[in-house]
Amino acid sequence: MSASKNLCEHTPSFSEEDCEIALFRAKWPDGFRCPRCGGFDFYRIVSRGRRLFECSSCSHQTSLTSGTILQGTRTPLVKWFHAMHLMHSGISAVLLAELIQVTYKTAWLINHKLRFAIQVHDEGRPLAGNLQLLGDFYARPVTNRPADPLEYREEPVVAGASIDAESGELAEVKIKRMSAKAFNRRTFEVDSFGSFLWRHTTEDRTGSRHIEIVKASGREGVSELGAVWRGAIGWLARTFGGIGPKHLQAYLDEYCFRVNVRAEGFNALLTLCSRTRTITQRELVRKRFGVHAIRWTGRTYLVKLSRSLCIS
Incomplete structure (x- = not known):
């Protein structure tokens, strides 16, 4: 409560x-645009309780929520x-x-x-530039049952981040599930992250990309990427009691x-x-x-x- x-x-x-005003501006930041002909002029009409926008050029009718989530x-x-x-x-x-x-x-x-x-x-939005990568396993022990398959009990996960060139801090982060076949080792080397790099990062055409493999914590304390990963685990545990693989x-x-x-x-x-x-x-x-x-x-x-x- x-x-x-x-x-x-x-x-x-x-x-x-x-x-309605906020959704209109988000959907059409440069003003109304007809989804059929691209026209800019429209009429506002009300039909069966719905507020519609009718294109002045082709008479196509659309609503604020049409084509949105x-x-x-x-x-x-x-x-x-x-x-x-x-x-x-x-x-x-x-x-x-x-x-x-x-x-x-x-x-x-x-x-x-x-x-x-x-x-x-x-x-x-794939990650670009220099990267930090962290590999771990997400488990949901509260709801695990002896009959559950092993892949339900422990999910391989990779946390990755692009690094800001000026500050050296994390610029953008992603945390992705990996298949057990693509990520099945607890000894983490660059080869273990091949699937993540292939799927969630831009291609390194210059060959100058630096990739750093980090741990969640070490002698110097919790790493920045480790703090993000632990924050995700804590949020899932506090809010939902853990989440299954689906x-x-x-x-x-x-x-x-x-x-x-x-x-x-x-x-x-x-x-x-x-x-x-x-x-x-x-x-x-x-x-x-x-x-x-x-x-x-x-x-x-x-x-x-x-x-x-x-x-x-």
């Missing part, structure tokens, strides 16, 4: 009009905006349902759609997103949601446990990503 009260006190108030939703924009703000704190579906007064099923779907928008964004990657991407964008989390998430096509609940809950490596090619196909990412 105290946690929900504290979150409520720090959540800004949104009106339906404020939400919110498409087809019956939940008011105000509740979506509250969910986006609360995700910056890393909130569970149980607590979100209580705070925005929706069912658990709706809260779960909202949270996972927001995470999906983050995942699509993450896939289009959706683990989505939660790890969410955590890294907050680390990377810092105070700009809400605005960044709103922008992602306005530019990411929605995903259905059926696609979110389908069972896929494998981790498939697809090499970064320098091109981003959001439609393909939106149908192939998740739930590995």
Whole structure:
């Protein structure tokens, strides 16, 4: 109760009009653009309670939520905006349902759609430049059962970060699940990170990239990348009691997103949601446990990503 009260006190108030204006600006930062003909002029119309935009050139009608992660939703924009703000704190579906007064099923779907928008964004931003890498294993002992396969009990994970050339600090971080075949050793050398480098970093065409393998902690204390990894583990344990393999990657991407964008989390998430096509609940809950490596090619196909990412 105290946690929900504290979150409520720090959540800004949104009106339906404020939400529509903010979504309009996020979706069309340079002004309205017809998705069919690219026209800039439009009429505002109301049809069956829906606010639509009709292109003056081709008469095509579109809505604010069309082509976004919110498409087809019956939940008011105000509740979506509250969910986006609360995700910056890393909130569970149980607590979100209580705070925005929706069912658990709706809260779960909202949270996972927001995470999906983050995942699509993450896939289009490979790490570049000099890197730090950390290998470890994520385990969920609280829910492990003797009958569970070994791959359920311990998940190989690589935390990677690009390094700022001037400050030497972490510029951007990623934490990715690896398959046991691609990462099955506890003696960590560069070869152990081949799958991560192949999938989540840009190609080193100059041959000048420096890669440093670090540990979570050593004689000098906890490393900077180790602190990020331990922060992710702690958040998953405190908030959810641990996460199973099915959706683990989505939660790890969410955590890294907050680390990377810092105070700009809400605005960044709103922008992602306005530019990411929605995903259905059926696609979110389908069972896929494998981790498939697809090499970064320098091109981003959001439609393909939106149908192939998740739930590995």
